Amino acid sequence: MNPSLAVIFLTLFSGSGFGLMAIVALVNDFHIDGGLSPLRTVVAVVLALILVTIGMVSSTAHLANPKNAWRAFTRWRTSWLAREGVFAVLFYPVAITYLGWVFFTNKDQDSVALVLGNASAVLALVTIFCQGMIYACLRTIRQWHTPLVPANFYVLGLALGATLLASIRLMLAGPDRTLIGIALSFLLAAAIMKAIYYFWIGRPSGTTLQTATGLSRGKVRLLDQGHTFGTFLTREFSNSITPIAAVRFKVVVYVVGFMIPAGLLALGLYEPLGILAILAPLSAFIGIGVERYLFFVEAQHVVNLYHGRAPASMPMMHPNLRANPTAEQPPRRLVPSYQKR
Amino acid sequence: MRLGLVIDLDTCVGCHACATACKEWNASSITAPLTDYDPYGQEPSGVWFNRVRHYEVGEYPNNKTINFPMSCMHCENAECVTVCPTGASYKRPEDGIVLVDQDKCMGCNYCSWACPYGARELDHESGTMKKCTLCVDRIYDQELPVEERQPACVLACPAHARLFGDLDDAESTVSRTVRDRGGYALMPELNYNPTNQYLPPRVRPAIATNDLARPSLARKVKEWVNRVVER
Ligand code: SF4
Ligand code: SF4
Numbered sequence: 266m267n268p269s270l271a272v273i274f275l276t277l278f279s280g281s282g283f284g285l286m287a288i289v290a291l292v293n294d295f296h297i298d299g300g301l302s303p304l305r306t307v308v309a310v311v312l313a314l315i316l317v318t319i320g321m322v323s324s325t326a327h328l329a330n331p332k333n334a335w336r337a338f339t340r341w342r343t344s345w346l347a348r349e350g351v352f353a354v355l356f357y358p359v360a361i362t363y364l365g366w367v368f369f370t371n372k373d374q375d376s377v378a379l380v381l382g383n384a385s386a387v388l389a390l391v392t393i394f395c396q397g398m399i400y401a402c403l404r405t406i407r408q409w410h411t412p413l414v415p416a417n418f419y420v421l422g423l424a425l426g427a428t429l430l431a432s433i434r435l436m437l438a439g440p441d442r443t444l445i446g447i448a449l450s451f452l453l454a455a456a457i458m459k460a461i462y463y464f465w466i467g468r469p470s471g472t473t474l475q476t477a478t479g480l481s482r483g484k485v486r487l488l489d490q491g492h493t494f495g496t497f498l499t500r501e502f503s504n505s506i507t508p509i510a511a512v513r514f515k516v517v518v519y520v521v522g523f524m525i526p527a528g529l530l531a532l533g534l535y536e537p538l539g540i541l542a543i544l545a546p547l548s549a550f551i552g553i554g555v556e557r558y559l560f561f562v563e564a565q566h567v568v569n570l571y572h573g574r575a576p577a578s579m580p581m582m583h584p585n586l587r588a589n590p591t592a593e594q595p596p597r598r599l600v601p602s603y604q605k606r
Numbered sequence: 607m608r609l610g611l612v613i614d615l616d617t618c619v620g621c622h623a624c625a626t627a628c629k630e631w632n633a634s635s636i637t638a639p640l641t642d643y644d645p646y647g648q649e650p651s652g653v654w655f656n657r658v659r660h661y662e663v664g665e666y667p668n669n670k671t672i673n674f675p676m677s678c679m680h681c682e683n684a685e686c687v688t689v690c691p692t693g694a695s696y697k698r699p700e701d702g703i704v705l706v707d708q709d710k711c712m713g714c715n716y717c718s719w720a721c722p723y724g725a726r727e728l729d730h731e732s733g734t735m736k737k738c739t740l741c742v743d744r745i746y747d748q749e750l751p752v753e754e755r756q757p758a759c760v761l762a763c764p765a766h767a768r769l770f771g772d773l774d775d776a777e778s779t780v781s782r783t784v785r786d787r788g789g790y791a792l793m794p795e796l797n798y799n800p801t802n803q804y805l806p807p808r809v810r811p812a813i814a815t816n817d818l819a820r821p822s823l824a825r826k827v828k829e830w831v832n833r834v835v836e837r
Contacts, residue, residue: 328806406719478661479791496657502724
């Protein structure tokens with residue numbers, strides 16, 4: 266799939282914002298490390314709102330016809346994309362009311378604040394679920410059509426949120442042991458979930474060019490795509506990377522996305538990090554941004570089969586199972602048929 | 607009623623007449639225009655509702671070229687419609703035709719992700735999704751003679767490889783042809799239940815090649831001259 270920045274930013278930033286909101290509610294509910302002070306709650310909720318807004322704004326950037334975007338809330342009965350929009354929009358008034366209440370009353374432990382905070386957190390978590398289902402419900406893209414996708418969105422969003430909050434705590438030198446413990450557990454859980462996902466998508470899928478065309482009497486191969494240059498379909502769906510490059514990117518995801526933030530947070534337990542603590546969420550955002558890039562670029566739509574691009578680019582697949590290893594890197598400029606000899 | 611196309615892979619000659627006729631009709635039809643990008647330039651591209659691909663099946667000498675036209679299958683279980691957040695994509699209950707309301711579409715591409723057959727293409731000029739309409743503005747047009755109330759592609763096909771009709775009616779020409787020739791739907795495992803059906807190529811004995819005489823000297827010279835003169 267085309268790894269456009271708009272969708273990468275949408276899922277990355279709004280996911281982390283919603284994750285942060287959920288962690289804030291959790292911390293205040295259970296007085297983790299003494300809970301957050303009202304001022305810190307306000308800062309964290311503002312940060313969450315900013316992150317969610319970055320995500321939402323960048324999502325409208327990939328619309329070809331944004332003037333109709335308001336209609337996107339109408340089909341919530343069937344469409345996960347509409348549901349995501351509805352819940353994201355419901356999230357704002359509740360979260361802003363929560364923010365206002367804490368800011369003006371300077372209380373974040375009274376029952377009103379707790380109810381509002383938890384309501385925002387629930388809406389945030391539901392939105393992450395819808396976001397994951399947008400991808401997981403597509404039967405056309407095997408790498409997405411799995412319950413692992415919403416599960417991954419959850420742990421990654423919560424890991425980002427927890428890392429953010431823990432690093433803020435570190436910078437302000439507040440009590441932070443349990444908070445760091447939570448962040449470390451989410452980072453670990455995210456790393457494990459991602460590993461399960463990466464092994465899962467490495468398996469070959471059942472659909473081939475033979476079943477796609479129904480021509481089962483012999484080997485089927487593409488003679489001609491029927492068009493001289495790219496089409497909407499090739500631009501939107503034919504992105505892929507070589508298995509080697511995919512492995513390298515995965516190393517980046519694990520080192521930059523999980524290990525460096527976890528290492529920094531663990532270090533923060535023993536040494537005062539001060540402003541350096543900001544490096545933990547920064548590194549996590551970069552690494553998980555790369556993870557999001559991989560999530561899109563590794564996804565192979567079934568229509569690629571009709572273009573003769575069988576699961577060659579699937580990472581971690583045994584070379585003998587790859588249909589056509591030379592198709593991994595399609596030539597950038599196709600030769601028009603009238604120039605072919 | 608479930609209107610759709612039946613495509614005969616045995617007789618399709620791969621001339622792209624259906625695709626061209628489709629483009630011609632629909633360039634001024636209900637979802638017009640079908641924008642072309644760089645049409646006379648180095649890398650021409652554009653919106654098409656119908657694309658013909660060419661495959662080879664089997665190994666030489668038992669091989670055969672199969673020309674494979676594909677357009678919207680007007681699926682029974684059209685996931686492209688259920689995923690659309692704006693309600694721009696819809697399936698007409700009366701005849702099963704799947705359409706995109708150009709006034710509602712916001713160009714999010716989501717429906718094209720949900721379509722396994724590559725039937726939907728975004729028009730970057732209008733910012734909306736476009737797809738085969740089954741020539742809904744032809745097939746019901748009372749002004750046209752009855753025999754012309756068919757999709758443009760079906761009328762254009764010189765090999766009669768395309769049939770149009772009601773696949774719900776068990777005795778219609780399309781249904782009978784599908785029954786007789788063992789027509790099938792593409793990628794049934796995805797459960798989109800496409801309406802369009804494909805008729806498999808007939809099995810014919812391979813043409814023997816081992817008894818072909820070696821070319822004579824005169825023929826070799828002629829072929830050589832041909833090659834030289836062409837350059
Ligand atoms: S072929 Fe694609 S666009 Fe047409 S109805 Fe089926 S899923 Fe929708
Ligand atoms: S591109 Fe248009 S028709 Fe397709 S899902 Fe988005 S709004 Fe619906």
